[in-house]
Amino acid sequence: MMTSLAKAREAWQQPDTRLQQAAGRIGVRFRNLELLRQSLTHLSYVNELSPHLRDAVRQSNERLEFLGDAVLSLLVAEFLFRRYPDAPEGELTAYRTALVRTQTLARWARQLGLDDVLYLGRGEQPEPGRPVSERILAGAFEAVLGAIYLDRGIGVARRFLIRLLEAEADERISVHQEANYKGRLQELTQERLHITPVYRTIAVSGPAHQRTFTAEVLIGERPLGVGHGPSKRAAEQEAARRAIERLMAEGVDRDHGAL
Template identity: 45%
Template structure:
């Protein structure tokens, strides 16, 4: 395990004072369920902490660097910037799945997008506890910066629900509707699944930590699947 930690520290560019924090960040709850070792805990609490730190650093970064954006636009940009898909991409680029401790079911799937994104947030929480907020900022900003500029330059933060409704009405004459089809996880970290409907047809599905975010992702997926963006 020590060798694996050292390899990941090289990838992250962060060397932990307390290696147990890194180990904890890499421990998925499925590993706990399938392991008889006493005293083990999962990365869920670190993920909770990392999520809040991510929200603060991303908001501060956008506020300081994009003074021309309104409050609503800043909110929309941040939603796109820190969504599950983006965080999972960061995790994949770091080959984080190779270091995660997961149950056999999760290992066989390689750890889904949600698992990867949660592990990335747990890493942020671990860095914060080990070295403080500035260390997290130093690690995170180089990842967020190029994506933020792309989102803003290409106007990718435009409200997907409004765009989908506008195009759907023009193309089909139907006003989209949304339905909640699932929710899971503890109250502080709930995942909602929403489908956007055109009449009786499911046009797209999305997930998010609140219904609004899930609806936006469903609308985006519908726009992509129909070739409208």
């Protein structure tokens, strides 16, 4: 009689419906379904089947995750390069950071239903009512992208990824920009004016449980923006936003002008 471990190993080596289901959700017709299976196989699952760690690593999705990470970086950089032809290198780097985050990759994995078709070991199985961890989902997404690249080439991998990027690139980048005015101001002033902004808190008001901070940002000796907020950080972000608006109105975003 076969042991439960032998049965599990045999079942894993045979085609199963989850691969067809996964391929349908991903929207790619795989020539080699074993690549897709490997991309969905977490190391914890193979460790329960294989007594040899080296063999387990070869059969898990870790190597495909490594490849997929590189493919992802290339394709996102290409997408941003073409979509924002006037953006300088610093902005493109910030845009890529805003898009290629663990949370974003995990969300894409869930949209594709990968959380339902992953091969996970017992220790990584989510508890009832709780989702698969974002770390595992993000890794699986990169592994799937790596598998698509190996099986169908860069063109199919590009089309697969662009569908996801097109759906949210502008929104994610806009949110990132709004949330990081200080970073944008620093990039702008260092690139155009060769000056680093300096922030200072100029007022604190209100009761202890409901403070309002007022911050000012200086570019050289010149006060360029004042902001208010419930924390020093929020006030500085608002000051930076106002400073950016002022610099753009003055054309500093277009020309290397002096203050």
